[in-house]
Amino acid sequence: KKIILLSERLIEGVEEEGLNLARLYIPGLSRYYIKRLVREGYADEKCLRGLREEELAKVLPERLVKRIQKRIKEDKDDQEAKKQKLIAKDKKLENCHPKLETCNLSPEILPSLLKTKNSKLKTVLQIDQHRPDRIIFLGKKIEVTSTEFSLIYFLAQHNNQVMSYDTLLDELWKDEKDVIYRRVNYHVFNIKKAILKTIGETKTNIERIKKILVVVPGRGIMLNLMDNELIINRQHAPAPAS
DNA sequence: TACAAGTATGCCGAGTGACC
DNA sequence: GGTCACTCGGCATACTTGTA
Numbered sequence: 379k380k381i382i383l384l385s386e387r388l389i390e391g392v393e394e395e396g397l398n399l400a401r402l403y404i405p406g407l408s409r410y411y412i413k414r415l416v417r418e419g420y421a422d423e424k425c426l427r428g429l430r431e432e433e434l435a436k437v438l439p440e441r442l443v444k445r446i447q448k449r450i451k452e453d454k455d456d457q458e459a460k461k462q463k464l465i466a467k468d469k470k471l472e473n474c475h476p477k478l479e480t481c482n483l484s485p486e487i488l489p490s491l492l493k494t495k496n497s498k499l500k501t502v503l504q505i506d507q508h509r510p511d512r513i514i515f516l517g518k519k520i521e522v523t524s525t526e527f528s529l530i531y532f533l534a535q536h537n538n539q540v541m542s543y544d545t546l547l548d549e550l551w552k553d554e555k556d557v558i559y560r561r562v563n564y565h566v567f568n569i570k571k572a573i574l575k576t577i578g579e580t581k582t583n584i585e586r587i588k589k590i591l592v593v594v595p596g597r598g599i600m601l602n603l604m605d606n607e608l609i610i611n612r613q614h615a616p617a618p619a620s
Numbered sequence: 621t622a623c624a625a626g627t628a629t630g631c632c633g634a635g636t637g638a639c640c
Numbered sequence: 641g642g643t644c645a646c647t648c649g650g651c652a653t654a655c656t657t658g659t660a
Contacts, residue, residue: 408656413621442655525630565630567646593645 398422404442404449411438426450449507456507502590502607505534520576522569529565533591533601534610540592540600566591566599 396412398421414437420426426434427450434443504514505527512521513530522530533541570587577583592600601608 411655571647 395421399426402449404446407442407446411442414438423450423453453507500607501609502603503530503534503601504609504611505531506611507531515573516577518576520572522572526565526569526572530569530601531610533599534608537601537603537605537608546599566593 393413393416395416396409399407399412399415400409402423415421415426418437420429420437426446431443431447434446438446500516501514502516506514512519513527514520529546532546570591573587574583590602592602
């Protein structure tokens with residue numbers, strides 16, 4: 379246990395007290411800033427959650443503060459969404475399978491009994507909120523920048539919906555007034571390039587990427603995946619064997 | 621712990637090519 | 641010819657890393 383802890387410290391370059399913060403994998407939260415946070419007594423996500431923006435800004439640069447606040451907000455929203463989803467699922471199960479009610483099975487087990495054939499389809503895109511430095515495409519890790527991650531994450535949250543340039547600009551650059559659609563294009567292009575570089579720049583792959591990251595001329599951009607082809611993880615996921 | 625140097629990132633301007 | 645998507649090079653800034 380001590381050796382595991384030590385190697386984790388070596389990898390992250392922080393003291394033991396800073397490991398909880400390092401495990402958040404927030405881009406820009408380097409060992410230097412982790413140390414500053416620990417020194418101020420903010421050693422984990424819980425501490426950060428209780429902090430106001432102004433307090434965080436005393437220790438960290440504004441840009442990093444915004445990034446942390448955004449992560450905390452998304453975590454909160456996600457927990458709420460999961461709760462609602464579970465409630466809805468339970469209700470659905472009660473209606474469709476009245477007999478199961480009498481089996482004393484937990485709500486966690488019930489859904490697995492009702493899996494459809496579709497759930498066996500291969501995952502195309504996997505996004506882990508705690509690893510904003512990469513996405514997983516067809517089982518392969520693809521490194522992305524924080525902006526690229528935010529973009530793909532937003533598109534994934536609105537899978538199969540054309541997101542207009544205005545919406546994307548509002549969402550990703552809400553504090554800036556002079557952003558132009560070229561920025562969006564630039565990052566979309568970078569994502570495509572990174573994916574193709576990893577999976578291979580063949581004609582088939584190029585076509586496939588075009589069908590998945592659809593640019594609708596004059597309207598916007600859409601992520602086009604089946605529900606079962608897309609996984610958005612909010613928890614630590616095991617690394618793929620690539 | 622602090623700082624200098626190196627690296628990564630984000631952005632813009634400009635250019636190209638495809639399509640209508 | 642106009643519009644749009646894509647690409648590249650260069651620059652400023654933010655961030656990371658090595659080290660005294």
